Amino acid sequence: MDLSVFIEGFELKNPFIVSAGPWARDAKSIQTCIDQGPGAVTTETITLEANPCISPRMYVKDHHTLNTKMFSHLNLEEWECEIEKIDKRDCKLILSIWGNSESEIEYLAKKAVYMGADAIEVSMSAPIPNRPFDMTPNDAKKFMRSAIMAADGIPVIPKLSYEICLSSDFTRKLAESGVRIVTAIDGLKGLMGVDIETHRSLMPTYGGFNGTSIHPIALAATATLKQYTPFYIFSSGGVLTFENILEFIMLGSTCVELASIIQIHGVSVISQVIKECVQWLESHGYNSFSEIRGLALGTLHRFENIRPEPLFATSNGQTCNLDTCHQCISGCLYDAIQKDDLGVIHIDSNNCSGCGHCVARCPENLLEMRWAKSSRY
Structure with a gap:
């Protein structure tokens, strides 16, 4: 069965991508992910400086997770050393980066190329920190253009919030900047709850909310982007079963990122869901993911037309x-x-x-x- 994905010169052996997160925090953890057979692994998000780890930082209830660690605890020099240790084999390595300005993003993108990245993911709106400016569509265009110019021809992929996915102004400007691939959606800003007896928040700060509850939102974002933009889509949000992966692809996703399922079940689940998806395709008479990509879009209509x-x-x-x-x-x-x-x-x-x-x-x-x-x- 042919699982390969081709995106304008960017080739993946399959459409399964390990999302940025603590399961890809250093060479050892990334290598463990690579050994499970995904098409690509995305590093934990890299910034100019190392970021502290607070404890606790993971909050879980049922299949809902909140994570207060958005960025890597390693600095750039440490990441250079870590990446040298990785044996990528036939797996692509995507470096996730975050910067507070165009100049920071440009510098980080150049470093990512130097470190051997096959692609760069630019976080546009992480759930917790805010950039020191209110990003407008024109800001987003200049921001991404800086990264693309610095990336020396490798793909630059903005990771979008749900709100950006729904904004034609933003998506149009991203397309004008030269963006061809987007990841959607980023985690939502959330809190686990409040202890009403002690009047205290169950978390000391906000976290990135993921899990089953954001899956319907992510599905809507994928369908909207596929229907109204020219982008290739790496879908992300609440994947906990192989069926969730197939849902994204049937709504037009090119690749699917795995995060929640790894957080809940561990890294070994990567090879398991790849196998389950292949078995489903075979049992239904399909020879590739391309045969089911976008099949569900024809059943989705504007409310006014129903x-x-x-x-x-x-x-x-x-x-x-x-x-x-x-x-x-x-x-x-x-x-x-x-x-x-x-x-x-x-x-x-x-x-x-x-x-x-x-x-x-x-x-x-x-x-x-x-x-x-x-x-x-």
């Missing part, structure tokens, strides 16, 4: 044996659902508006949507 359909929920007389589950009943805002003493679910089609809430929530999949003969909606 014609209301006369649907309502039905149980087909099914019996619910979950005595303590009343999700469909309590969640119905139209009082259309009842369950009799025998557990049979009854849905009043006159009251049902066809919202689909009960169908989505039923843990036993007893409900479905059906055409209505007539509808007020």
